[in-house]
Amino acid sequence: DAGVIQSPRHEVTEMGQEVTLRCKPISGHDYLFWYRQTMMRGLELLIYFNNNVPIDDSGMPEDRFSAKMPNASFSTLKIQPSEPRDSAVYFCATGQGGLFDEQFFGPGTRLTVL
Amino acid sequence: GENVEQHPSTLSVQEGDSAVIKCTYSDSASNYFPWYKQELGKRPQLIIDIRSNVGEKKDQRIAVTLNKTAKHFSLHITETQPEDSAVYFCAASNNYGQNFVFGPGTRLSVLP
Numbered sequence: 001d002a003g004v005i006q007s008p009r010h011e012v013t014e015m016g017q018e019v020t021l022r023c024k025p026i027s028g029h030d031y032l033f034w035y036r037q038t039m040m041r042g043l044e045l046l047i048y049f050n051n052n053v054p055i056d057d058s059g060m061p062e063d064r065f066s067a068k069m070p071n072a073s074f075s076t077l078k079i080q081p082s083e084p085r086d087s088a089v090y091f092c093a094t095g096q097g098g099l100f101d102e103q104f105f106g107p108g109t110r111l112t113v114l
Numbered sequence: 115g116e117n118v119e120q121h122p123s124t125l126s127v128q129e130g131d132s133a134v135i136k137c138t139y140s141d142s143a144s145n146y147f148p149w150y151k152q153e154l155g156k157r158p159q160l161i162i163d164i165r166s167n168v169g170e171k172k173d174q175r176i177a178v179t180l181n182k183t184a185k186h187f188s189l190h191i192t193e194t195q196p197e198d199s200a201v202y203f204c205a206a207s208n209n210y211g212q213n214f215v216f217g218p219g220t221r222l223s224v225l226p
Binding site: 044 | 145146148158159160165203207214215219
């Protein structure tokens with residue numbers, strides 16, 4: 001297995017633009033997590049899914065952020081409109097045991113909003 | 115909600131010495147405590163975890179201890195090597211699937 005796949009690896013956009021980050025989980029993993037990492041706030045859990053259903057989105061910072069998982073092999077995190085303070089590394093992670101077992105992180109997407 | 119603190123924020127040790135990183139948590143319902151290692155520019159990777167039904171767990175040079183009464187847990191790395199240099203994050207979680215929180219991280223530098 002190739003591990004968790006994220007795309008794009010780097011994204012530079014201008015304030016106000018829509019940004020879509022993509023994640024392909026490890027096959028057989030039924031939990032998927034989206035994290036944001038910044039120097040100021042560290043690693044923050046934004047939302048997680050179980051069997052494609054959002055379980056907890058309390059970490060999503062604002063309504064500008066939305067996440068979907070239309071099927072077991074694909075998830076998106078969308079920011080619309082983007083702002084400079086959204087600049088961060090966004091990680092997707094997947095696992096089989098939810099929040100009580102190992103999470104396998106993807107390589108991350110480094111987002112820069114100008 | 116859960117609050118996880120981690121100390122120290124930076125730690126430098128000589129190669130071969132031991133390193134200890136301590137985390138405290140606030141939610142007494144937390145019962146799963148993983149540790150992740152993140153090398154510069156890389157993704158976090160699990161190195162060890164402990165559940166509340168045990169007080170200590172060991173894996174080669176790495177060990178984790180848990181004190182549920184005091185609500186703290188610690189990572190111990192013995193015989194440190196330069197490749198142990200990274201940022202280490204602790205985290206706490208509970209059975210209710212809520213409040214999975216990472217600590218702010220400790221930057222460990224192992225000096226040759």
